[in-house]
Each structure stands twice: as structure tokens, then as C-alpha cells.
Amino acid sequence: MRGAKGLATAVRTPDGEIEVTFQNTAPLTKKYKILGMPVLRGFVALVDSLIEGVRALNYSASFFEEDDEPSKFEEFLEKMFGKKSNDILMGITFMISFIFAIGLFVAFPTGVTSVFKNVGLGVIGLNIVEGIIRVSILLLYMYLIGKMEDIHRLYQYHGAEHKTIFCYENELELTVDNVKKFKRFHPRCGTNFMFLVMLVGIFAFSFTGWNSLLERVASRIVLLPLVSGLTYELIKWVGMSDSLLSRLIAVPGLKLQELTTREPDDKQIEVAIKALKTAEGIKDEEKTIGELLEEGNKRLKESGIDSYVLDCQLLLGKVLKRDKLYIITHREEKIGKYNIEEFYSLVEKREKKMPLKYILQTCEFMGLELYIKEGVLIPRPDTEILVESVLEKIEEEKEVEVCDLCCGSGAIGLSIAYYRKNSKVDLIDIAEDPRIVTCKNISRFSLEERAEFIQSDLLKEVIKMQKRYDIIVSNPPYIRNDVIPTLMEDVREYEPHLALSGGEDGLNFYRRIIEESKLVLKVNGILAFEIGYDQGVDVQNLMLEKGFINVKIIKDLAYLDRVVIGELKVD
Structure with missing residues (x-):
């Protein structure tokens, strides 16, 4: 997540904890005024996001590959470049990915379209055919890689990102339950960007003629900064406008997100919330179990509840979904803001003399735990x-x-x-x-x-x-x-x-x-x-x-x- 305070990457580690790395750096378009100019900023943002995306995936993978032996190639890079070897490897990965993308989404559609050159379609017609082929390849590609387990999980995190951003934009408290209320399709998504790049490209490439295959591929690469820049401005407008035209332009990209997002589970939403909060500089209020018990005990005792110690243990146990023994033996464990607020709300009910069993919604009878x-x-x-x-x-x-x-x-x-x-x-x-x-x-x-x-x-x-x-x-x-x-x-x-x-x-x-x-x-x-x-x-x-x-x-x-x-x- 990129936010007002910087760039945050959150990862659910193998032991179930959430690790976050934070870079207090502004995007290049804000660092250098010239790079923030309209159109140019779109291409810069594209390259920047691709680099950060590769870096984030690399950071995530580091938690799961600690026991893997480095390859000979990695050992060679380490020997040659030392601490910079990881950046060199990331650059190589980026270049290979870029070449693959150009081959699959530019060279191949252009080559196939050449078959239609002699049927009298004209330059515009050929560009439309090329665009249709490119979009078809993109859809098929998205669908097929979505069958892979790792990519399916990536799509779930993509959905978690969108739902969390929607929740934040609607000024609701960032809780799992609130985030789950929102759709996973967002008009400012990168998926929309890719799709619109192809549509804008059909228009832009219509002015390039239809020469040799090499010239056509070269012209599309050369025009990519212009096309991506124009598309960036278009998608910014779509995200801010509520006009009928903007909604119509957003529809294809939103539909495409049915392929590139999946419904996340609660744990994935927690990761997205953590990343967004860190990026926006939102601090979580934290207290220990012991501190909460002491506060709860004081409040219930002052309200005349004789069983205040046991009641507080059971109430906090309900919030944390833990038994009484865990609550007693983990007094130093820190509790986040939302669990704190939920605990206080239960304590308030007990202060008003609501029976504890109604609050806990459970009662033991004849050895059975009844609802x-x-x-x-x-x-x-x-x-x-x-x-x-x-x-x-x-x-x-x-x-x-x-x-x-x-x-x-x-x-x-x-x-x-x-x-x-x-x-x-x-x-x-x-x-x-x-x-x-x-x-x-x-x-x-x-x-x-x-x-x-x-x-x-x-x-x-x-x-x-x-x-x-x-x-x-x-x-x-x-x-x-x-x-x-x-x-x-x-x-x-x-x-x-x-x-x-x-x-x-x-x-x-x-x-x-x-x-x-x-x-x-x-x-x-x-x-x-x-x-x-x-x-x-x-x-x-x-x-x-x-x-x-x-x-x-x-x-x-x-x-x-x-x-x-x-x-x-x-x-």
C-alpha cells in the first residue's frame, strides 16, 4: 500500500504473525516536479509501481525461503556485486518480465494481425483487430494463471486491498467486519489501467501506419510511455468523476477484476488493513491483557459487581476467543484498538447489570454449553x-x-x-x-x-x-x-x-x-x-x-x- 506517509508492505509470515516494512519515501512524481507533469507522470508511476511490486514480492518470498540453498547464479551475483546483488537480480527479473510482456502482448498480436493485411481492412481496421487479439490474450492469460494456487492467493490479496481502500475512503473504522461490507472491484485498479492502455493504444497506433513487423513492434514500444501516460490521466479522471461517461469507461475494467480479484478471507483482510494503516500513519492504540483486566476490574467493582474479577476474565476471553486460563497466563500480551473497544463495550453492559450469561451468550446446564x-x-x-x-x-x-x-x-x-x-x-x-x-x-x-x-x-x-x-x-x-x-x-x-x-x-x-x-x-x-x-x-x-x-x-x-x-x- 502507498499512502500519505509512505510505502508499506505487510506479509503474513509462516508463524501467523504480520510483518510490515515501511519506506518513508514519496513517489518519484512528487520528488521531482518535472516527473509530475501530466502524461509523463503516468509512465513514471507505471515503472515505479512495477519496480515496487517486484520488490514487495521479493520481500514476501524472503519469509518462505530461509532454508533454501542459493543457486549458483545467486552466488555469482553475490560475489560480483555484494549487497547490491539483490537489486541486480530484481532488475534482471524486471527486464525478463518486460521482454515477456512485449512478446506476448505486443509482438505476437501484431504478427497475427499481419495475416489480415491483405483483406482490405486498412490501418484502423488492422489496429482494431490487433487490439481485439491483444485483449483476448490478456483475458486468457489472466484466467489461466488464476488457476495457479499462488496467483489465486495473490488475487485474494488484490481483493483485500480494494475492499480495505473502499472502507477507508468511506471513512469507516478499519475493522475486518467493516471491510467485508465492500465490493472487491475498484475503479482505480491497475487492472482497469491495463485494459484502458490497450484501448488507448488502438487509437494511438492508428497513426503509425502498418509497416514491417519489426517497425510496428518498435513503434508500439516507443509509444508506450505516451499511451500509458494518457491512460493514467484518464483513469485518474474516472476515479474522481461520477459522470455517466466515467462510469461507462470504468465498466470493462471493473468486469475484468472478476478475473484478477478473489474474495479474501479474514486473515488476508487483516494484512491489508495493517498495510494501509502503516502507509497512512494510523497508529493503533494498544494495551496489555493485564492493563485491560485492571481497568475492567475497577469499573465493575465500583458498579457493585461482586464477581468483577471472574467477569472481566470471561468478558476479555470472549473478545479474544480464548479461555480463562489463557487470559490469566498472558497478561503481557498486547491487544489492538478494536478488541479494546469491544471489551469496553462488554464491560459497560455488565456495569448496567446485564447478566453475564446474556453478554457471553452461553450457559452451562447439565454439562451442556447452551446458547x-x-x-x-x-x-x-x-x-x-x-x-x-x-x-x-x-x-x-x-x-x-x-x-x-x-x-x-x-x-x-x-x-x-x-x-x-x-x-x-x-x-x-x-x-x-x-x-x-x-x-x-x-x-x-x-x-x-x-x-x-x-x-x-x-x-x-x-x-x-x-x-x-x-x-x-x-x-x-x-x-x-x-x-x-x-x-x-x-x-x-x-x-x-x-x-x-x-x-x-x-x-x-x-x-x-x-x-x-x-x-x-x-x-x-x-x-x-x-x-x-x-x-x-x-x-x-x-x-x-x-x-x-x-x-x-x-x-x-x-x-x-x-x-x-x-x-x-x-x-
Whole structure:
């Protein structure tokens, strides 16, 4: 990348790091006023960019050839020219490339066009034919070399360059996500330049006549500075103008970039961002993991978060995609600006008492790492008592059909499906967020064949479908309306009230579920509830009144009522 501060070359090394070399030098057209004159500056810029391109490729290759033995020719150059041997070798490479290009794109098309000399096309007609042949060769050449693995990767970096420049020109923050939003086709691309050189050449060469092959090749070489200079001015205008004409002129070159660019991956975009920032003199703010943890700890402690140390470790781990042990043991590692900003944004959410599990979007339940987000209740360890009580009722090899009613994240039903391989589970909830989260968790644990989400107001839809279940398990909303304002701030402000409110006495959903369950439970089917610590007897009596038998209250580890489970009586 060439920018306001100089020329930067960034390389992704074999160990995954990004190495950058920087030259604080202005282009020749700015160093010497005479070389910056219109038209002349175009040819100078072309030669300069070709030289820098070869130098950049040579620099990149140096990271991957450290163990290669130098050839005898390289040893000879080293002996003859010492430290300048590399520049001599680069010059030779440049000359060979130039001769190859002249042969392929000038001499060969001119020679082939000579076949049409005797068909009466005239000089202009012959130049048009020559131009068509030259463009065809260019297209074929670009396509064929793009099949090579190294060139394909080069095309990806070409695409990364364009997307990054677009992002910078649109004054957006240079992040991978922002860069990915832009197209990989840029109107000021060198590909456009090559294509327009050929079109301008058709016009310019029309004044040279059609003499011997040697004269024609010589005239095209002589006129190359003029043609490239005129084309440079044209492409500068195309890049700055938004007129219809400029857009029409840019179209062929933009289409040609479909051959010379490929969609880059994230790591290639990171390299392009690094090069552009260095070239433009944009400094990244850096802090160590230790410094960020200290700042985060201070902020959360002042906000009254008791678990501030652990919370900061987990939040930074989410940003860096690392586990807690890595965060603890790499306190001196430096973190870039964008990761710093992301960490601060997560700390701010936690300062406002957003539950940590919503921020991390993960929650461990029954040994499973569930995906969760706002809109579903965070699974609690107490609810594991309900799952364990139901699992005890299911023999390992027995085939059972289970309904997880008011499923939320799907924690209960998916745990049953995961630990009982012959079970089939329907997960039911009324809201959209539970559908999104549950379906993602079904996929996460590869349970698509044995688990299905059904959107329904309690059991209404499955009653219509005439489904039958061996077990219905539910953790319904059971908190009394007058209690909700007294809940902890993180629960009251962030968890869905739809999943909390159980009506005036907290028993509304138990009444409805008990009544509706009689229509979908199989013979001797089981109904199991999680309950509030003071609701055991009330829910037990509701079930007994509706014909359930063997209704038991199960206590949690704190010896509080936590589960009510019973069987539907069959006459």
C-alpha cells in the first residue's frame, strides 16, 4: 500500500504473525516536479509501481525461503556485486518480465494481425483487430494463471486491498467486519489501467501506419510511455468523476477484476488493513491483557459487581476467543484498538447489570454449553433437579415421547434428549426468541432427528395435532406479580417477564397446564413441574384435584421444595 506517509508492505509470515516494512519515501512524481507533469507522470508511476511490486514480492518470498540453498547464479551475483546483488537480480527479473510482456502482448498480436493485411481492412481496421487479439490474450492469460494456487492467493490479496481502500475512503473504522461490507472491484485498479492502455493504444497506433513487423513492434514500444501516460490521466479522471461517461469507461475494467480479484478471507483482510494503516500513519492504540483486566476490574467493582474479577476474565476471553486460563497466563500480551473497544463495550453492559450469561451468550446446564440470549430465561442450577427427576423415570433403552413445555432455551428438553438416546422431544413455547434459541441449540447438539420446536400457546397446537406424550415436563412462569418488582436488578431488568409472571398467586400456568395435559398424556403419563420454594403443596393439590396420582414433592440441595411430579390416573 502507498499512502500519505509512505510505502508499506505487510506479509503474513509462516508463524501467523504480520510483518510490515515501511519506506518513508514519496513517489518519484512528487520528488521531482518535472516527473509530475501530466502524461509523463503516468509512465513514471507505471515503472515505479512495477519496480515496487517486484520488490514487495521479493520481500514476501524472503519469509518462505530461509532454508533454501542459493543457486549458483545467486552466488555469482553475490560475489560480483555484494549487497547490491539483490537489486541486480530484481532488475534482471524486471527486464525478463518486460521482454515477456512485449512478446506476448505486443509482438505476437501484431504478427497475427499481419495475416489480415491483405483483406482490405486498412490501418484502423488492422489496429482494431490487433487490439481485439491483444485483449483476448490478456483475458486468457489472466484466467489461466488464476488457476495457479499462488496467483489465486495473490488475487485474494488484490481483493483485500480494494475492499480495505473502499472502507477507508468511506471513512469507516478499519475493522475486518467493516471491510467485508465492500465490493472487491475498484475503479482505480491497475487492472482497469491495463485494459484502458490497450484501448488507448488502438487509437494511438492508428497513426503509425502498418509497416514491417519489426517497425510496428518498435513503434508500439516507443509509444508506450505516451499511451500509458494518457491512460493514467484518464483513469485518474474516472476515479474522481461520477459522470455517466466515467462510469461507462470504468465498466470493462471493473468486469475484468472478476478475473484478477478473489474474495479474501479474514486473515488476508487483516494484512491489508495493517498495510494501509502503516502507509497512512494510523497508529493503533494498544494495551496489555493485564492493563485491560485492571481497568475492567475497577469499573465493575465500583458498579457493585461482586464477581468483577471472574467477569472481566470471561468478558476479555470472549473478545479474544480464548479461555480463562489463557487470559490469566498472558497478561503481557498486547491487544489492538478494536478488541479494546469491544471489551469496553462488554464491560459497560455488565456495569448496567446485564447478566453475564446474556453478554457471553452461553450457559452451562447439565454439562451442556447452551446458547442463550435476551428473550429467554437463563437456565438455573436448581432446574437440574427437575431434569434429574425426569431422567430417573426413563429407562436407558426405553423409547419415550417427551414434551418440554415453556421450553425457553430448550435446556430441559434437550438435556433429556441428550442423555436418553431413545427419547423424542417436542419443545414448546409461545414466543419467537425461544424458537430462535432452541432451534440453534438443537443444531448445536445434533439433535435434529429427535427434537423439534413447536410454537404454541401452551398445549393448544399439539391438542389440535392429536399428539400424545409419555412425559410432560415444564418450568412455567410461577412468580407472583407483586413479587416481580422486588427481584434482583439483573433479573427484573433483563429477563423476560413473560417467562416470570405466573399471575396474582403465581399458579395460573400450573392450572392451565394440568387441565390441558390430560388431553395429550398417554396412559399413566407423567407430569413434572419446577415450582417456587413455597408452592409445593399448592401445585400438589391442584394435580390431585384433577386426577393425578403418586404426586410427590422433591426438594433441592437447600432442602427447599423444587419439583412436583405425578402420574395421570387411568380408570
